Amino acid sequence: MRYLVAGASGYVGQAVQAALLHAGHRVVAVSRRGDACPGAEPIAQDLLATDLKPLLLGVDGVVNLVGVLRERPFAGTTFERTHLGVARRLTESAAAVGVRRFVHLSSLAASRGARGRYFDSKRAAEKAVAQTLPGATVVRASLVFGPGSPLQKGLDRLAALPVAPVPGLPHTLFDPVHRDDLAVLLASIVADGSDAVPLSLEVGGPRRVTLAEMVDWAAAARGRRIPVPKWCVPLPLLSLLAAAGSRWPTLSISSVPLEMLTTPNTTDDDRWRQWVPHPASPF
C-alpha cells in the first residue's frame, strides 16, 4: 500500500516513515523541506500553497503530522493557517479523491483545557477533520519523548544546572509516550483495513510522571545525584516572559511549551495498546 505522511520531516514524522517502510509499505514523505527516509518518496511542498488533489491520487491513506510551535506572521505562518488550514485542505482533498483512511495527530493538552492560539488551532483542526471526513481518526498524544526530542533537550538543559528552574507547578502530571510507539500506532491505524478503527484515541505512555521527576530522570542519565534542587518559578512571571517572547536562559520559553508543561496531560484511555501492547517507559 502507498501512504502519504504530511509533516514527514518532523520528529514524529521521521519515525512514522520508518514504521510504514518497515511494515513493507510505500511512503510519500511531504514537508516544505522535503526530507525523507531512505526508501521513501520525498516531496518538498508547502501544503498551504498548492492544489493537494494530485498529491493524494493513488494514495491509500494519509497521516497528518503538520505543525509549527512558533508563529511567523510576516512569513504567513500562523497556528491557525498551519494547523486548521492544512487539516482542512488535506481532508477536503482526501474526500474529493476518495482516500480510504485518514489519521490526524493532535495534542492531548488541547483537550485538557490548554489555553492560547496554538491550542485553539489544534482544537479547530480536530473539529474540521471530523466534519470533513467523518471516518477519520484523531489521535491525541501526551508529551512525546525519545532521543533528540524537544522534551529531552529541554530536560537535559535543566538537568545540567545546579538548581533546575521548573515552571509553576512541578507536580503537574504527564504520561509521556515514546515517539517510536506513537509512530507504530499511527502507521498501524492508517494501514488498518478493518471498520473497527476508533474515530478518536488518547495516547499516553505507561508511566505517569511529574516535570520534577522528569528532570531528575534526565539528571540521573547524566550521572548526577538526584534529586536535583528545583526552583519553582511563579507562573505569572513566566507567562509575562513568554508573552514578551523572552527567553529563559536554559529553556527557550515561548507560550506553547510553557502551556504544555503546565497543563495536566494524562489519560486512562488504553485502547491504543491493542496496536502497541508493550509501550516504552521514559525511565
Ligand SMILES: NC(=O)c1ccc[n+]([C@@H]2O[C@H](COP(=O)([O-])OP(=O)(O)OC[C@H]3O[C@@H](n4cnc5c(N)ncnc54)[C@H](OP(=O)(O)O)[C@@H]3O)[C@@H](O)[C@H]2O)c1
Ligand atoms: N512532539 C510532541 O510532544 C507532540 C505531542 C502531541 C502532539 N504533537 C503533534 O504532532 C505533530 C507532529 O509533531 P512533531 O513533534 O513531529 O513536530 P515537528 O517536528 O515540528 O514537525 C512538524 C512537521 O510539519 C511540517 N510542516 C509545517 N508546516 C508545513 C506546511 N505548511 N506544509 C508542509 N509541511 C509543513 C514540518 O516540516 P517543514 O518545516 O519542512 O515544512 C515538519 O515536518 C504536530 O501536529 C504536533 O502538534 C506533538
